[in-house]
Amino acid sequence: MRLEDINTQSTYAFLWSLIKTEHKAFTLGLITAILACGAEVAVYFIVFFSAQAVLDKDSQELFWLAGVIGLLIISRLALMSGAYWLCHLAAYRIVQRVRELSVRQLARAPLAELTKWHRSDLEKRVLRDSNRLTLLLAHYGVETLSLLLQPILFIALIGWLDWRLALVALAPLPIALWLQVHIMKAFPERQVLYNQSVARIDKAVFDFVQGASVLKQFLKDQDSLQQLDTAIHTHHALLQTYTRQLIQGWTSFTTVSRCSVFFVVPFGGWLWSGQQISDMAFGLTVILSLALMKPWLLATQMFGKTMEALDALNQLLPLLNIVEEVSEMHPSPTQFTLCADHLTLGLADRVLINDLSLELKLGMRLAVIGESGCGKSTFAQSLMGMIALKSGAWRLDNVSLQTCSAQQRAQWIAMAAQQTFLFRGSLRDNLLLDRINSTSQEFVDRVLQVCELTSVIEQMPQGLDTDVGEASRLLSGGETQRLGLARALLRNTPILILDEVTAHLDTVTELRLLDNLSQAFPNQTQIIISHRANVRDYCHATLELPSTTFQQHFYLEQVEV
Incomplete structure (x- = not known):
């Protein structure tokens, strides 16, 4: 079909x-x-x-x-x-x-x-x-x-x-049919409201279960359950209203029909x-x-x-009815110079980044810093195509990324996000995904060493072949986040985005990891998003948000392109 x-x-x-x-x-x-x-x-x-x-x-x-x-x-x-x-x-x-x-x-x-x-x-x-x-x-x-x-x-x-x-x-029969039509005439509208109410409860329960440990640790009163409580009470009130409307008509119908x-x-x-x-x-x-x-x-x-x-x-x-992505197949860029041309980004009607322009040559490292909520993750998501631009464009050489397919964009850009989602299967399956048969073990070992995961994997019952369900119980938050980084590095793309991937790490480990990245992948453009200002010391340029101040660091050695 x-x-x-x-x-x-x-x-x-x-x-x-x-x-x-x-x-x-x-x-x-x-x-x-x-x-x-x-x-x-x-x-x-x-x-x-x-x-x-x-x-x-x-x-x-x-x-x-x-x-x-x-x-x-x-x-x-x-x-x-x-x-x-x-x-x-x-x-x-x-x-x-x-x-x-x-x-x-x-x-x-x-x-x-x-x-x-x-x-x-x-x-x-x-x-x-x-x-x-x-x-x-x-x-x-x-x-x-x-x-x-x-x-x-x-x-x-x-x-x-x-x-x-x-x-x-x-x-x-005619009287019973009339009663039936009268009872059910508003059913479609009621069903829509009912489904919306159920969807709100599902979302509230899902979010509550996902964050239950955090709520239990930090919240002490009933306000911690406000979203779930509101959804349940709204649903209960809706059912009460429908019951009052239906009971009289339904009783009349059943009596007449029999x-x-x-x-x-x-x-x-x-x-x-x-x-x-x-x-x-x-x-x-x-x-x-x-x-x-x-x-x-x-x-x-x-x-x-x-x-x-x-x-x-x-x-x-x-x-x-989702409209499939309409894109063009472009020849692969040669210089991989990343340009932002007068970007304006935001969520709904809120503008977070206004009229941003910058240029990064292959091998440059950019630190994106700023307070929480200033648009750092929005900046990264726009480059990955996860949110639409309000205006402007991203370019690789002369190729507009907005006209590229998600598959082609993924060949050039990889991102390690704040949250690492692990699929069912082994650690190897999660790290390599579709490249499990085309990635050498030597490169895998090299990436694990860069991310300081070699000893962690060795302690697993079956190494990389350990099932994620068992492995997740043995991994700390920082180790899980580094697995996400390793997965992105194994894509071996010219451009890598690190979106707060060191948030669970202490400062010493974070700086050591950044140093490993710069030495192991010197020809990879790396965009490092962090709320810590010291990451700029490992980068060739800094972008401060929301002011969109772009500054190159001339004290770092120039990158050869």
């Missing part, structure tokens, strides 16, 4: 295009479900003749009819199981493809677009929301069809007994007293009228679940 084959213009168009990819399985499944409904209703039909056989004392006919009833019951179970099995297989295949498409879209999305999403929101959409497709396609479709079809067949059977009784049995028997019994009794219907017909009509509205009542409950599943499906559309 390709994205081009899927209609993502609306929720229903999206659902229909997914169903069409497995139309044979779903068609066969629904036909099987219809046959199962027919088998269930046929049991009542046979019961009518069985009762007549009892009155006639025809034991042989009764024996055969009992066998037919047993066969119908077994057939109904087998057919419904087959319907669920067919629809489940099709649904599982569709869910797998939808997840693949979602992940593929995320992989192709521009970094600036990807960073707008919270991790918990992405996890919810890719895993939980897509998983609701299984319920929608495999359960709700089959069950809703069965629940809607059964009353129609019951009415047909009552009509076969007496058409007047069928009309009386249908009398409450009152057919109160019309059928007196009218049927009148017909029976006038000998217009038989004893068996009257009895079967009462039984069918009791069973008539229960499926429709369950179908209305299924309708609510279906709407929830459709709303979850709607949550996937923004992912699938």
Whole structure:
């Protein structure tokens, strides 16, 4: 299944295009479900003749009819199981493809677009929301069809007994349908608000769990849980409001929808007293009228679940509608001179860096210093393409980085961020990623030595092949941060950004690490972001933020280009 084959213009168009990819399985499944409904209703039909056989004392006919009833019951179970099995297989295949498409879209999305999403929101959409497709396609479709079809067949059977009784049995239906429409008319808007509330709780819980140790250590009162507390109270108030709105209407609907028997019994009794219907017909009509509205009542409950599943499906559309990165393939720069041309950077409407221009030749080291919140990380993220520029441009020689793909930019620029995320797998997998078969062990050992990780890796149970889950328990914060630095160095790019990667290190270790970097990679342009001013002593130039003061240090030896 390709994205081009899927209609993502609306929720229903999206659902229909997914169903069409497995139309044979779903068609066969629904036909099987219809046959199962027919088998269930046929049991009542046979019961009518069985009762007549009892009155006639025809034991042989009764024996055969009992066998037919047993066969119908077994057939109904087998057919419904087959319907669920067919629809489940099709649904599982569709869910797998939808997840693949979602992940593929995320992989192709521009970094600036990807960073707008919270991790918990992405996890919810890719895993939980897509998983609701299984319920929608495999359960709700089959069950809703069965629940809607059964009353129609019951009415047909009552009509076969007496058409007047069928009309009386249908009398409450228009009122029940009107109540149902009235109850559910505002459901889509309510569901949107409900999902937004759930998303806020998910985000608050995720952030709280991630920072629980910090909160416990530094915060002493209930204000530490303000975000989570507010989200929960808002959600509770929302549910209370919806409950008050629904309870009266739902009670009225359930009462009306199940009152057919109160019309059928007196009218049927009148017909029976006038000998217009038989004893068996009257009895079967009462039984069918009791069973008539229960499926429709369950179908209305299924309708609510279906709407929830459709709303979850709607949550996937923004992912699938992400516009893929449009870029050009440029020849690799030769000089790798990095230039900022009148950059203006900011977050939302807030400007952090205004009209910045600078030039760094290959091999230069730039210290970016300033107070917290002045735009140092924003500066680094703009160079990586993680946030959009308000104005200006980044250039490598004469190549505008804004026109390059993320893949091409990653070949030239690497960044070691403040937080190091470790994937599942071994330490080697995390360090080398896609270059695990193209990086020499000699270079790996050299980088580990530069980052002062050699002894740390040697103490691991299986060295570089130690699983991250086990290794993470043995690593300090500073060692984890240096693993992130090693991963960036192993990319062996002409330009390296260090975004506060020495924040967890003491001053002596930090300066020794910077000295190792300058000696091991003298021809690499390094942008060192730090809140410590002493890093400028290891750099050829300094950029002070937010003043955008750019100053070269002439006391350092000039870099050969």
